[in-house]
Amino acid sequence: MDGKKMIITIGREFGSGGHEIGEKVARLLNIRFYDKNLIELAADRSGLDAESVAPSDERAPGLFASGYAPTLSDQLFYAQSDLIRSLAETESFVIVGRCANSVLYGVADTLNVFIYAPLHDRIERVMNRYLIENEERARKEISRVDKIRRNYYQYYTEYRWGSQNGHDILINSSMLGIDETAQLIAMLAKKKLGG
Amino acid sequence: MDGKKMIITIGREFGSGGHEIGEKVARLLNIRFYDKNLIELAADRSGLDAESVAPSDERAPGLFASGYAPTLSDQLFYAQSDLIRSLAETESFVIVGRCANSVLYGVADTLNVFIYAPLHDRIERVMNRYLIENEERARKEISRVDKIRRNYYQYYTEYRWGSQNGHDILINSSMLGIDETAQLIAMLAKKKLGG
Numbered sequence: 001m002d003g004k005k006m007i008i009t010i011g012r013e014f015g016s017g018g019h020e021i022g023e024k025v026a027r028l029l030n031i032r033f034y035d036k037n038l039i040e041l042a043a044d045r046s047g048l049d050a051e052s053v054a055p056s057d058e059r060a061p062g063l064f065a066s067g068y069a070p071t072l073s074d075q076l077f078y079a080q081s082d083l084i085r086s087l088a089e090t091e092s093f094v095i096v097g098r099c100a101n102s103v104l105y106g107v108a109d110t111l112n113v114f115i116y117a118p119l120h121d122r123i124e125r126v127m128n129r130y131l132i133e134n135e136e137r138a139r140k141e142i143s144r145v146d147k148i149r150r151n152y153y154q155y156y157t158e159y160r161w162g163s164q165n166g167h168d169i170l171i172n173s174s175m176l177g178i179d180e181t182a183q184l185i186a187m188l189a190k191k192k193l194g195g
Numbered sequence: 196m197d198g199k200k201m202i203i204t205i206g207r208e209f210g211s212g213g214h215e216i217g218e219k220v221a222r223l224l225n226i227r228f229y230d231k232n233l234i235e236l237a238a239d240r241s242g243l244d245a246e247s248v249a250p251s252d253e254r255a256p257g258l259f260a261s262g263y264a265p266t267l268s269d270q271l272f273y274a275q276s277d278l279i280r281s282l283a284e285t286e287s288f289v290i291v292g293r294c295a296n297s298v299l300y301g302v303a304d305t306l307n308v309f310i311y312a313p314l315h316d317r318i319e320r321v322m323n324r325y326l327i328e329n330e331e332r333a334r335k336e337i338s339r340v341d342k343i344r345r346n347y348y349q350y351y352t353e354y355r356w357g358s359q360n361g362h363d364i365l366i367n368s369s370m371l372g373i374d375e376t377a378q379l380i381a382m383l384a385k386k387k388l389g390g
Contacts, residue, residue: 111370116359162359164311164357164365164367167365167367168366168367168370169364169365169366169367169370170359170362170364170365171363171364172359172362172363172364175306175363175364175383175387176383176386176387180386184383188370188371188379191371191375192370192371
């Protein structure tokens with residue numbers, strides 16, 4: 001890096017390859033990569049027990065959450081958000097999920113990306129990655145995880161999940177494939193953020 | 196062009212600069228550019244009167260259209276669609292609007308792009324371009340034209356307007372500005388379509 005900070009937030013559909021793309025972007029730009037590894041950092045910093053809050057990662061509070069006390073989801077979300085904003089003051093990084101585009105609203109040095117892909121490609125990727133042999137099970141898993149992510153995102157942000165709002169660009173990872181999509185994002189980060 | 200065909204379809208929010216970007220992409224790739232100039236070509240080919248159908252361009256049929264006879268909107272849409280598919284068999288081009296991503300569904304050599312932008316940037320562009328001095332009037336004009344485009348698109352395609360479905364990429368034109376967005380799309384067309 002030559003002085004300028006680069007922060008790339010990546011939202012993603014389940015099975016779109018968004019996580020893998022994020023890792024590759026971080027490697028290409030030689031900057032840090034955050035995903036669920038933020039849980040422990042955030043827990044440490046805020047005195048939460050990482051093991052207890054981990055199941056609440058990227059989840060909206062349950063239906064039966066009290067209206068008053070902050071749920072585990074809330075506690076983890078706010079601890080992660082504080083941490084993300086504080087990291088953004090000093091370093092460059094790629095972050096996957098965690099509503100980071102919304103958490104960093106107003107921070108100048110960000111590129112906000114969303115990765116999606118056609119369902120048939122996502123089914124194939126999920127079957128390969130999680131060794132699921134039944135296509136119908138993969139399809140259900142995609143639908144289940146996307147629903148959790150959508151609920152989480154729409155609970156903690158003002159945006160509709162996967163919409164134009166809050167994103168600089170939305171990319172179908174099947175257009176160029178994983179590697180070239182990562183290269184594209186790294187190039188865009190340099191162009192927009194001038195790193 | 197070295198043999199391979201390149202067809203780039205561009206959907207766009209009103210005031211996002213999508214039309215201008217499309218023209219620049221066509222110039223960068225040295226291929227044809229189609230927008231409302233298709234009306235006359237399509238009318239000629241299909242025996243419609245260009246002047247009569249022009250007001251129905253990119254519009255869904257009105258509410259009081261008969262359920263049986265094809266409306267002027269229908270006639271123009273089908274004439275344009277036939278023409279677009281026939282052009283796609285022989286030449287490379289950029290086309291703005293006309294549900295071209297859906298009309299060309301299944302055609303291999305296409306890159307389907309949607310251009311959007313934050314409302315405040317669109318207001319500024321519309322005020323400059325159409326010499327509107329009142330911000331509120333520009334905002335209303337944006338809302339009016341987007342509504343017409345959305346209705347048209349959702350009437351003649353299976354997709355939601357401006358959504359991931361049917362698009363390889365959705366780009367906020369304020370990320371890089373008009374010129375660099377055009378360069379980006381030209382580069383993607385070469386990468387994906389190998390022109």
